Amino acid sequence: MRREAVLALFCATMVGASAPGIARAAPRRPDAALRFDLPAQPLGQALNQLAVRSDREILFSPILTKGRRSPALSGVFTAEEALDRLLAGSGLDVRLEGRSFLIVAEAPAAAPAAPEVAQIRPVSLDSVIVTALKRASLVQQTPISMSVVSGEQLSHLGMIDLERAAPLLPGLKLSSTAFGRRLVLRGVYGAGEATAGLYYDETPMTGPVGTTADPGVMTPELALVDVERIELLRGPQGTLYGSGAMGGALRVLFKRPDLDESSAWIRAGVTDVAHGGRDGNVAGALNAVIVPDAVAVRVTAYDQRQPGAIDNVRLGLKDVDASRVAGARLQVLWEAGDRFSGQVSATHQTTRRDDIPAWSEAAGPWRTIHPARAPFDGEIDLATATLRWRGEGIELTAASSWYRWRLTRRSDYSGVLVNERSNAAACTRYFALAGACDASQMQRYGDYVDSVYPAILNQPADLTAEIHEVRASSTGEGPLSWTLGLYHEARRDHIDSQVRHVDPLSGALTDPPVFIGQRDIGNRLRQSAVFGEVSYLVTPKTQLTFGARRFDYVKRDRGRVQIANAVSGTWDGYSIDAMSKEGGWSLKALASHQFAPGLFGYAQASQGFRPGGVNVVPGLSESLAIYRSDRLNNYELGLKGQSADRRLTANLAVYQIDWRDMQYAAQTTNQAFSFLANIGASRIRGLEAEVTARRLAGWDLNANLTLTDARLTADQVTNTAIGLGREGDRLPVVPRLASAASLERRWKATPTLQASLRLDAAYAGGARSAFNASAADNIKMGGYAVFGATFGLEGGAWSADLSVDNVLDRAGRAMATRTSAGPVDYFGAAPRTVRLSLERRF
Numbered sequence: 001m002r003r004e005a006v007l008a009l010f011c012a013t014m015v016g017a018s019a020p021g022i023a024r025a026a027p028r029r030p031d032a033a034l035r036f037d038l039p040a041q042p043l044g045q046a047l048n049q050l051a052v053r054s055d056r057e058i059l060f061s062p063i064l065t066k067g068r069r070s071p072a073l074s075g076v077f078t079a080e081e082a083l084d085r086l087l088a089g090s091g092l093d094v095r096l097e098g099r100s101f102l103i104v105a106e107a108p109a110a111a112p113a114a115p116e117v118a119q120i121r122p123v124s125l126d127s128v129i130v131t132a133l134k135r136a137s138l139v140q141q142t143p144i145s146m147s148v149v150s151g152e153q154l155s156h157l158g159m160i161d162l163e164r165a166a167p168l169l170p171g172l173k174l175s176s177t178a179f180g181r182r183l184v185l186r187g188v189y190g191a192g193e194a195t196a197g198l199y200y201d202e203t204p205m206t207g208p209v210g211t212t213a214d215p216g217v218m219t220p221e222l223a224l225v226d227v228e229r230i231e232l233l234r235g236p237q238g239t240l241y242g243s244g245a246m247g248g249a250l251r252v253l254f255k256r257p258d259l260d261e262s263s264a265w266i267r268a269g270v271t272d273v274a275h276g277g278r279d280g281n282v283a284g285a286l287n288a289v290i291v292p293d294a295v296a297v298r299v300t301a302y303d304q305r306q307p308g309a310i311d312n313v314r315l316g317l318k319d320v321d322a323s324r325v326a327g328a329r330l331q332v333l334w335e336a337g338d339r340f341s342g343q344v345s346a347t348h349q350t351t352r353r354d355d356i357p358a359w360s361e362a363a364g365p366w367r368t369i370h371p372a373r374a375p376f377d378g379e380i381d382l383a384t385a386t387l388r389w390r391g392e393g394i395e396l397t398a399a400s401s402w403y404r405w406r407l408t409r410r411s412d413y414s415g416v417l418v419n420e421r422s423n424a425a426a427c428t429r430y431f432a433l434a435g436a437c438d439a440s441q442m443q444r445y446g447d448y449v450d451s452v453y454p455a456i457l458n459q460p461a462d463l464t465a466e467i468h469e470v471r472a473s474s475t476g477e478g479p480l481s482w483t484l485g486l487y488h489e490a491r492r493d494h495i496d497s498q499v500r501h502v503d504p505l506s507g508a509l510t511d512p513p514v515f516i517g518q519r520d521i522g523n524r525l526r527q528s529a530v531f532g533e534v535s536y537l538v539t540p541k542t543q544l545t546f547g548a549r550r551f552d553y554v555k556r557d558r559g560r561v562q563i564a565n566a567v568s569g570t571w572d573g574y575s576i577d578a579m580s581k582e583g584g585w586s587l588k589a590l591a592s593h594q595f596a597p598g599l600f601g602y603a604q605a606s607q608g609f610r611p612g613g614v615n616v617v618p619g620l621s622e623s624l625a626i627y628r629s630d631r632l633n634n635y636e637l638g639l640k641g642q643s644a645d646r647r648l649t650a651n652l653a654v655y656q657i658d659w660r661d662m663q664y665a666a667q668t669t670n671q672a673f674s675f676l677a678n679i680g681a682s683r684i685r686g687l688e689a690e691v692t693a694r695r696l697a698g699w700d701l702n703a704n705l706t707l708t709d710a711r712l713t714a715d716q717v718t719n720t721a722i723g724l725g726r727e728g729d730r731l732p733v734v735p736r737l738a739s740a741a742s743l744e745r746r747w748k749a750t751p752t753l754q755a756s757l758r759l760d761a762a763y764a765g766g767a768r769s770a771f772n773a774s775a776a777d778n779i780k781m782g783g784y785a786v787f788g789a790t791f792g793l794e795g796g797a798w799s800a801d802l803s804v805d806n807v808l809d810r811a812g813r814a815m816a817t818r819t820s821a822g823p824v825d826y827f828g829a830a831p832r833t834v835r836l837s838l839e840r841r842f
Helices: 003-015 043-054 079-087 151-157 162-168 414-420 424-431 439-452
Strands: 034-038 057-059 073-077 092-097 100-105 145-150 172-176 181-185 196-200 227-234 248-254 263-273 278-291 295-306 323-336 340-353 376-391 394-412 455-474 480-501 515-539 542-563 575-596 599-610 630-642 648-660 663-667 674-678 682-696 699-712 737-750 753-764 784-795 798-805 815-818 824-827 833-841
Touching: 034 043, 034 079, 043 057, 043 079, 073 079, 079 092, 079 100, 145 151, 145 162, 145 648, 151 162, 151 227, 151 753, 151 784, 151 798, 162 172, 162 181, 181 196, 263 295, 414 439, 414 455, 424 439, 542 599
Parallel strands: 057 100, 196 248
Antiparallel strands: 034 073, 092 100, 145 227, 172 181, 227 248, 263 278, 263 833, 278 295, 295 323, 323 340, 340 376, 376 394, 394 455, 455 480, 480 515, 515 542, 542 575, 575 599, 599 630, 630 648, 648 682, 663 674, 682 699, 699 737, 737 753, 753 784, 784 798, 798 833, 815 824
């Protein structure tokens, strides 16, 4: 909501303002007439129902509506006409701010002078609308365990990526590796296709299958710049969002072009990192109205640079993990009349990271000893087109997306060479012998390994996907509501996996290249689905919902060896071309009930699914080459409550997940190859709680807590190259407890300047990297807290924010990985970071 709208709302609430009727900010065509059937009820409830039915935002203070009732409303009206009838005789009036309605008190004949409105913080508003169900609904009446973060909050806190935004998204864990970050929700952690769906507006995006059949290991992250809001949906969303949402879905919704007025903003800042360097960043957006009320264009651009903080003490290099993300987005919105709208957008982003952001246990925090550097380069292009048509009682949406991700991912391969230098079997492969090597041959093989040490795994990859979805949703006010849709995705990717020698002095690739081995892998996946959800209002307070998704997958995996690698065991002539097909159903049943004003609950059972496939790994036994699909069932109870004045909000969800045929990452005995294996069944039980309290001694409080108990329910089916797991063992990586809290206060610093102060804290509970304590790779991670603070000033069209992350400069161990040579790499909290930004709005 705009700052001016907040001030207008408070002023109207306290003293009354404006003449009776609807005051328009600018002439605008009337809304389409809709059918309304609202019973006489408390006015606040009637306004909420009107907001959902008309898909218009209605902003009001509960103080104004308390004790007031609305008349029954039945007939066909525009949203404005319906609102006039609901407010008739109530002593309340309406203002129009853009597309939002502001409810205010009617002005008396001679209104007294308004007080200084910026001295007191306005009462919270009862109008947060989300589209998690692919139709508009109020967040506190949406039967999903979910969190919503506004784009303004992200901007104020300087959060331009998911890692920094994660504390605001309870239950979301980012699992970092040398290749990228994996999204984990509700403890559903495993390799393979993503277990948490990532959506940018209407587009689901994922990473390349690569050499490890693990697209979920790399999340294609677009910078969180010019964002409207983020919606985090916890729990399986298989019926509406498909197989990539076994644990939940993360939706990033960018700001749309505004048809009402042209505007712009620009923000510049500087970032200073302890133990590291300093760099600047800039971002901005321009919204231009081309044809009033019909065509608007929005252009967003950004260049975000993050200084490095990790020193490579072996190579004598400082700040090796510096990164840069630069991009631009163009959106065009066209509205033809009241029924039809179309939007097209195009995004281009480049990413460069100079090395992996991990430090070595042997060297200490923010220091590494890798002999080879592993930079990352990526380029994302995304194009989307969305058409919407609204008729009587129905809305049709057609969305098509195309994206391409060209990237080069790298990791240090030197440890494999160290481990295999004295391997007699590797020597036999090197000389192509039928028998064992003699001492002279072992020496010559060792000399060869020494000559190519150190080395890097260099993997250029190219991923392209086309996605189409058509859906229809009801918009009527009857007891029956529904959504029905068709989905199709065609995805293909190719990766050229090279093992290359690097310069021992710089850790960089040599030129001309020296290849130790090379193989290429291609993957194609086609999936189609028909999905739907139907809800029926059994009573005015009780609703039943049933959902289903019928899906079909066709997956083709191909691979071949181009240059044999005697060290790891690939050979000339290896090739594979395998196809797998699978189909099935994901189902959901849900009951929700409005127990009292401000108290809403639900119970649901839902399912999740991921397809199986074939491991393209030379020398893998037939029993391990194929991995099956995995499935889970989720059982959940949720409760959402708000106090009468909406100053206190408390949401709670408890659940149990039964997961079978879990897909997990395994490694060959020489740690040269990773592959997928089904390892059995597990049970995950958890609790999610979130509390928001406003105006507590002038402060706003937000706190959240997630508890997760994830354990194997049977002895591990596959022991080869994974490590024995027994019934009752905790699942790796998943912390038992995670929590975060914030305190924020706003006050008037001067007659024209508003100040704010926010304090943040986040705790990551302990976890282990393997199933049981006796495993060599069972490394402790988590068990640390970080603290931050943000101070802001805002006046007129200017604002400035100063933030400090990780105030205590803690080197948290968020993720631990044992390298192939033995040392442990830790991915964790960035060092203490100071950010200063200045924004100007036009």
